[in-house]
Amino acid sequence: MNKHIVVIGAGVAGMEAAGQLSNAGFNVSLVEKDENTGGHLNGWYKLFPDRRRSSEVKDYLDKLINKDGIKVISGTTIEKLVNINGIFSLETREGTEMTADAVVVATGFDLFKSSRKEEYGYGIYDNVITSSDLEEMFRKDKIVLVDGRVPENVGIVHCVGSRDEKVGNLYCSKLCCITAVKQAIEIRELLPETRVFCFYMDMRMGGAHYEEIYREAQEEWGINFIRGKVSEVSESIRKKLIIKAEDTLAGRPLKMELDMLVLMAGMEMSEGGRILAKSAGLETGENRFFASADNHFGSNISNIPGVFYAGTCTAPMNITETISHARATVSDVLNYFKNRS
Amino acid sequence: MSNFGFTISKARIIDYDANDRSIAEYIAEHEPSFRVCIECGCCSATCTTGNFTRFSLRELQIFLKRGENELVRDNIGKCMLCGKCILVCPRGVNTRNVVTLAREAFNKKVKNAV
Numbered sequence: 001m002n003k004h005i006v007v008i009g010a011g012v013a014g015m016e017a018a019g020q021l022s023n024a025g026f027n028v029s030l031v032e033k034d035e036n037t038g039g040h041l042n043g044w045y046k047l048f049p050d051r052r053r054s055s056e057v058k059d060y061l062d063k064l065i066n067k068d069g070i071k072v073i074s075g076t077t078i079e080k081l082v083n084i085n086g087i088f089s090l091e092t093r094e095g096t097e098m099t100a101d102a103v104v105v106a107t108g109f110d111l112f113k114s115s116r117k118e119e120y121g122y123g124i125y126d127n128v129i130t131s132s133d134l135e136e137m138f139r140k141d142k143i144v145l146v147d148g149r150v151p152e153n154v155g156i157v158h159c160v161g162s163r164d165e166k167v168g169n170l171y172c173s174k175l176c177c178i179t180a181v182k183q184a185i186e187i188r189e190l191l192p193e194t195r196v197f198c199f200y201m202d203m204r205m206g207g208a209h210y211e212e213i214y215r216e217a218q219e220e221w222g223i224n225f226i227r228g229k230v231s232e233v234s235e236s237i238r239k240k241l242i243i244k245a246e247d248t249l250a251g252r253p254l255k256m257e258l259d260m261l262v263l264m265a266g267m268e269m270s271e272g273g274r275i276l277a278k279s280a281g282l283e284t285g286e287n288r289f290f291a292s293a294d295n296h297f298g299s300n301i302s303n304i305p306g307v308f309y310a311g312t313c314t315a316p317m318n319i320t321e322t323i324s325h326a327r328a329t330v331s332d333v334l335n336y337f338k339n340r341s
Numbered sequence: 342m343s344n345f346g347f348t349i350s351k352a353r354i355i356d357y358d359a360n361d362r363s364i365a366e367y368i369a370e371h372e373p374s375f376r377v378c379i380e381c382g383c384c385s386a387t388c389t390t391g392n393f394t395r396f397s398l399r400e401l402q403i404f405l406k407r408g409e410n411e412l413v414r415d416n417i418g419k420c421m422l423c424g425k426c427i428l429v430c431p432r433g434v435n436t437r438n439v440v441t442l443a444r445e446a447f448n449k450k451v452k453n454a455v
Contacts, residue, residue, distance in 0.1 A: 119429065159431070163379075163431060164431040165430075165431055165432055165433035166430075166431060166433070201379060201380075201381040202379075227382075228381065228383075228386060229381035229382060229383045229386070229431065230386070231382075231384075231387040231429045232386075232387060232429070244386045244387065245382060245383075245386045246382030246383070246384075246385040246386040246391075246397065246399060247382070248380055248381070248382040248385075248399060251397060251400055252397075253385060253386055253388070253391050253392055253397075254386070
């Protein structure tokens with residue numbers, strides 16, 4: 001079997017798909033826009049549910065793609081994709097071309113740009129940060145305010161850029177709730193004197209072990225959960241952040257002074273994915289992610305025969321789901337060639 | 342008759358079957374976005390009226406949906422229609438129109454609106 005498959009995107013989904021396609025006997029080119037493989041995995045320090053280091057997963061994926069049948073082409077962005085008599089021609093932004101017998105799109109997601117929710121003051125107030133900024137602090141083992149002090153009170157805002165018609169994202173990003181709980185615990189671990197408050201609309205603890213971690217956060221780490229979406233943030237003269245919410249369970253408006261506010265940025269269809277969707281004629285859904293051929297038994301299949309999807313380019317997914325989804329692509333690719341021969 | 346100090350308390354229970362939800366139905370019919378509230382409380386957090394009086398649009402909406410209309414009737418007049426709640430609502434509920442329609446429904450005495 002000397003079929004050549006191009007996998008677009010070398011994040012978790014792309015690397016897993018490339019590795020498994022190679023194991024199945026295909027020649028694989030793994031194309032990545034950045035200089036390094038790994039995608040968002042590189043920005044995360046420890047992962048839920050077990051708080052293992054993200055580098056462990058990266059090591060597994062590196063090993064998986066480090067073989068003769070896989071050519072990694074980094075620093076290259078695929079912008080055009082055309083099917084000519086069953087052979088795909090791919091054009092890069094850099095002006096090069098390649099051909100493939102089948103294509104796996106694994107263009108992933110972009111984190112929601114939190115500055116778009118202006119009322120939360122990201123990019124305006126120094127100590128309003130995002131979940132991804134906080135991971136950067138965890139990596140350095142140090143959580144400090146801009147002036148170098150240790151925060152005494154930290155707030156976490158769920159659903160930033162998710163479930164929000166005002167930014168055009170009606171869907172739930174699904175991972176932010178558990179990320180909030182994980183990060184709340186990690187803050188308390190590093191700073192035992194610091195109080196942490198999670199402002200949520202619903203606690204969506206649907207994944208394996210999530211609910212147990214939520215309970216642990218209450219029981220062992222004393223995290224405070226307040227049911228109400230933060231409506232606005234302002235800064236006091238003493239540089240404290242003042243947040244307003246309704247404590248909906250108490251039925252009263254609530255204000256609180258915080259030193260640091262962490263915004264749980266949601267997931268959006270990646271910019272690279274959007275460009276590719278447009279140029280290749282790949283269908284997208286109302287949520288702007290790629291639309292799968294069937295929600296139940298065709299989630300890896302696109303509207304173009306021979307083009308397949310893997311991972312979060314189709315919907316928000318955690319790493320476990322992404323790896324399973326990427327593996328499932330291989331069986332659809334095998335069926336595609338079997339039916340053609 | 343002597344007063345023994347006993348009274349009969351009105352049941353606190355929401356009697357869903359007996360309650361009249363016609364006002365909520367009237368609002369939903371004229372402003373369908375009324376249906377999609379998820380009770381996040383953004384509207385009431387940002388509300389100036391709610392900061393000083395017992396007025397929570399989130400609470401009033403859920404009371405209407407359960408047919409507990411009295412509290413709404415007594416408080417719906419407090420809204421100043423400034424519309425800040427519309428700006429923060431993540432569900433795109435036209436909250437100002439909800440208030441206007443609720444007032445209208447009470448005035449029209451929709452069905453047997455309290």
